Amino acid sequence: MVNAVLRGDRHAFGMLIKQTEGLVAQITFKMISSPGDRKDIAQDIYLKAFKNIGGFKFKSKLSTWVGQIAYNTCLHYLEKRRLVLLENYGTNDEGDEHQLPDESDNAEALLSQQYLKTVLNKKLDQLQPLYKTLISLYHQEELSYAEIAEITALPEGTVKNYIFRARKQLRENILKNYKRDEL
Incomplete structure (x- = not known):
């Protein structure tokens, strides 16, 4: 595929985009909070990949290489705007506890599962950009x-530590914010 792209085959580059769009989306969505900037950054990532x-x-x-471009482009964006990749923010100190739905039948169990997924995604979005990305x-x-270490240019041990x-x-x-026995 790389050779086809080098020959100017637009279809091959389209295939590259299709194969890597999930990875690029994960990186940009977790590192960049502005939806408008995400779209511009994604275009910039693929322009850099093409060039x-x-x-x-x-x-x-090839996907790891594109992931590196995505990560570095997002990192450059954050640095340019003096945004911090890791700091203590995003915690909710409101202290309010939420009741989880009762799991008495299948429909309610499904709702409960969706609720837990929503809670997890909400709290995941409150993590620092680097943690969300990893x-x-x-x-x-x-x-x-190893692949994440290659994309982020962080030592593998650091990647493991940050994920932990x-x-x-x-x-x-x-x-x-949620009662321990209800999760």
């Missing part, structure tokens, strides 16, 4: 620690 495809060294998967790449895109911290912070944020 730099000749520099692809076949040392990793959790998404590992759990939703199912990338290995992100999970811990996510758990603490959820338990802070």
Whole structure:
């Protein structure tokens, strides 16, 4: 596919976009909060990929290479706007507890499952951009620690550590506002 893109085959580049759009979306949606900026950044990512495809060294998967471009583009955006990738923000100190729906039958169980997913996504969105990105790449895109390390240019041990911290912070944020025995 890389050679076809180098020859100017637009269909091949379209296939590249189709194969990597989920990964690019995960990275941009977790690192960038502004929906309008996400779209511009995604276009910028693929423009950079198209311009730099000749520099692809076949040392990793093509999707990992595009993921690196996405991560670095988002990181540059955050740095340019002086936004911090990791800090203590996003916690909800309101202290209000929420009741979870009763699971008495299948319909209610399904609603409860959807409710838990909504709670998890809400709390995930409150994590720092780097933590959100790492959790998404590992759990939703199912990338290995090595692939995530390659995308983020972080040591593999650091990736593992940050994912551990992100999970811990996510758990603490959820338990802070919801009764432990109801989750």
